Amino acid sequence: xxxxxxxxxxxxxxxxxxxxxxxxxxxxxxxxxxxxxxxxxxxxxxxxxxxxxxxxxxxxxxxxxxxxxxxxxxxxxxxxxxxxxxxxxxxxxxxxxxxxxxxxxxxxxxxxxxxxxxxxxxxxxxxxxxxxxxxxxxxxxxxxxxxxxxxxxxxxxxxxxxxxxxxxxxxxxxxxxxxxxxxxxxxxxxxxxxxxxxxxxxxxx
Amino acid sequence: xxxxxxxxxxxxxxxxxxxxxxxxxxxxxxxxxxxxxxxxxxxxxxxxxxxxxxxxxxxxxxxxxxxxxxxxxxxxxxxxxxxxxxxxxxxxxxxxxxxxxxxxxxxxxxxxxxxxxxxxxxxxxxxxxxxxxxxxxxxxxxxxxxxxxxxxxxxxxxxxxxxxxxxxxxxxxxxxxxxxxxxxxxxxxxxxxxxxxxxxxxxxxxxxxxxxxxxxxxxxxxxxxxxxxxxxxxxxxxxxxxxxxxxxxxxxxxxxxxxxxxxxxxxxxxxxxxxxxxxxxxxxxxxxxxxxxxxxxxxxxxxxxx
Numbered sequence: 001x002x003x004x005x006x007x008x009x010x011x012x013x014x015x016x017x018x019x020x021x022x023x024x025x026x027x028x029x030x031x032x033x034x035x036x037x038x039x040x041x042x043x044x045x046x047x048x049x050x051x052x053x054x055x056x057x058x059x060x061x062x063x064x065x066x067x068x069x070x071x072x073x074x075x076x077x078x079x080x081x082x083x084x085x086x087x088x089x090x091x092x093x094x095x096x097x098x099x100x101x102x103x104x105x106x107x108x109x110x111x112x113x114x115x116x117x118x119x120x121x122x123x124x125x126x127x128x129x130x131x132x133x134x135x136x137x138x139x140x141x142x143x144x145x146x147x148x149x150x151x152x153x154x155x156x157x158x159x160x161x162x163x164x165x166x167x168x169x170x171x172x173x174x175x176x177x178x179x180x181x182x183x184x185x186x187x188x189x190x191x192x193x194x195x196x197x198x199x200x201x202x203x204x205x
Numbered sequence: 206x207x208x209x210x211x212x213x214x215x216x217x218x219x220x221x222x223x224x225x226x227x228x229x230x231x232x233x234x235x236x237x238x239x240x241x242x243x244x245x246x247x248x249x250x251x252x253x254x255x256x257x258x259x260x261x262x263x264x265x266x267x268x269x270x271x272x273x274x275x276x277x278x279x280x281x282x283x284x285x286x287x288x289x290x291x292x293x294x295x296x297x298x299x300x301x302x303x304x305x306x307x308x309x310x311x312x313x314x315x316x317x318x319x320x321x322x323x324x325x326x327x328x329x330x331x332x333x334x335x336x337x338x339x340x341x342x343x344x345x346x347x348x349x350x351x352x353x354x355x356x357x358x359x360x361x362x363x364x365x366x367x368x369x370x371x372x373x374x375x376x377x378x379x380x381x382x383x384x385x386x387x388x389x390x391x392x393x394x395x396x397x398x399x400x401x402x403x404x405x406x407x408x409x410x411x412x413x414x415x416x417x418x419x420x421x422x423x424x425x426x427x428x429x430x431x432x433x434x435x436x437x438x439x440x441x442x443x444x445x446x447x448x449x450x451x452x453x454x455x456x457x458x459x460x461x462x463x464x465x466x467x468x469x470x471x472x473x474x475x476x477x478x479x480x481x482x483x484x485x486x487x488x489x490x491x492x493x494x495x496x497x498x499x500x501x502x503x504x505x506x507x508x509x510x511x
Contacts, residue, residue: 032393032427035275046270051258059266064274068278140257187217190220
């Protein structure tokens, strides 16, 4: 067990060294290094934005704005926190702005109307393995709708904490650091989020 | 611990966020309390249900984001937000933003080379799920025109590009042609791989010219170094030597200049003395400068020009 931890630690340390050297190269203006740096993190950034915003167009905007901010401000990065935390501070700020705007506009449904009827914009991403079982398909559809409603009931900050903890697997201490708050506040957010979802999902779980 | 205090800790216990002593207390309580254990089970069910919701990011979206970012960084305007979110707008956005021709194709080239063939003339009418993305994961579209008619229908013409995979021996003429095509891709990884697989030994003028052009102009140092390596067997060629002399004076990377000197001095060539004398004057890397000085000395030439 200890050996496994040591090995994981060694891999982590190597990775940090690699990231640090890429950052330094990118700060010197080496574009390839910047591109490599982006590629180390961009899949998880895009996944976070997609999961939060449920819109490929918005996820794309978040991606572009976040990495352009990184590009413009990388010279000011002083290694006083991890690059991952710094990057996620930028990404979560942009996503929170988007979520807050939506709360105000009360729009951005996951469905859009077309002349052929209503289409779920996220459906095309999903493997509908239960398609051959109509009962199960119906159940899944209802469950999905309830989940969407439950998530909509969360405040942007609760939604963000839940997303980062549940889907991205980040520790609450890191999440607090990214969101400019304390670990305790992040814990409270997570608690409130799970409670609200339990209430909305009711019999489904 | 009471049920009331434990219920507040269950989500944190579930996510492994409690300190060890609190975790022990919760576990002790759970062993004794069926109601709190059910509460934990319900939270597990909730987590499983939420797990089904996680969105998989399609590869084409990631590719497009990367291409957009690269374009923005290299001087293009950042993509503007579009406030309109109607289905047709979304369709047009999705189509127009997908790959627009060969320049944005990402072709991984290793032992396998990928061939992209474009063809034009598809028309789209009616709304369906294809508005979202191309029907086929290997197809990419660029909208060329949109015409609405009074009946409320619309005709959209778009170019469709399909990705094909071909494989073959690296010395096959067809594969070599494709590798030359891959030189023009934006992706530096593709260019590095392509240069590495070009057969400069079984020389054609086209391959030689492509390698010289890569050495002279490619912005990626990895590609330039690979091109240099491939040009080694052709180092006696007068055209190659001219390119080497020019690169020695112009390349901003010391590793490239160092290897250029190695290639130039591999054979005695008095016609290179002028270029080397000129280079040594402006060289700011001590390793390259020493190499040049030694080479000039071996050629019985002075370090400076008079």
